[in-house]
Amino acid sequence: MAIAAVRNYFKTYGREQEILEFAQSSATVELAALALQVIPARIAKTLSFKHETSCILVVTAGDAKVDNRKYKEEFGIKAKMLSPDEVLALIGHAIGGVCPFGIENTAVRVYADISLKRFETVFPACGSSNSAIELNCSELFQYARAVKWVDVCKGWRD
Numbered sequence: 001m002a003i004a005a006v007r008n009y010f011k012t013y014g015r016e017q018e019i020l021e022f023a024q025s026s027a028t029v030e031l032a033a034l035a036l037q038v039i040p041a042r043i044a045k046t047l048s049f050k051h052e053t054s055c056i057l058v059v060t061a062g063d064a065k066v067d068n069r070k071y072k073e074e075f076g077i078k079a080k081m082l083s084p085d086e087v088l089a090l091i092g093h094a095i096g097g098v099c100p101f102g103i104e105n106t107a108v109r110v111y112a113d114i115s116l117k118r119f120e121t122v123f124p125a126c127g128s129s130n131s132a133i134e135l136n137c138s139e140l141f142q143y144a145r146a147v148k149w150v151d152v153c154k155g156w157r158d
Contacts, residue, residue, distance in 0.1 A: 003021075004127075006127035009101050009143075013143065019131055020131060020133065022130045025096070025130055026125065027095075027097070032123065038123065039062075041061050041063040041156065042119050042123060043122070044059050044116060044135075044140060046098045047066065048091060050080045054107035056111065057111070058111050058152060059112050059113065060116065061122070064113060064115035065154055066152055066154075074150050097130075099124050100146070101124075101126065110144045112140060112141050112146045113152055114150070114153075116140065122134075122137065124140060
């Protein structure tokens with residue numbers, strides 16, 4: 001189970017007990033926001049895109065949408081999302097629980113979108129469709145082992 005891998009990953013930081021598990025699903029931004037009683041924008045969603053022989057993960061705010069032009073400028077290719085089977089095979093987490101933590105595939109690169117930086121804390125999933133952890137943006141960047149902050153989203157600015 002992917003949440004076990006994420007819990008084990010956070011154990012190395014002494015934070016495994018901070019993973020929240022819910023009785024209800026948190027598989028979508030809206031469901032996660034309801035479970036956590038926060039605005040949907042504070043849900044840190046992890047999107048997975050094809051890139052060469054592996055994939056790129058982009059962690060964005062819950063209200064942000066990928067801007068195809070910005071994505072292509074940043075990564076040099078058109079944004080093409082992975083299928084659910086590809087996500088599971090390449091990342092090890094199923095759709096609804098995809099997160100940038102505890103990924104064994106070293107070819108996967110993680111990027112954090114600046115749409116997250118407007119919040120003191122955000123809530124990424126933890127490998128299952130009913131889990132999350134509260135992190136500040138610096139912690140998210142560190143624990144995700146992100147390559148860099150990017151600006152590839154639209155729809156979140158006033």
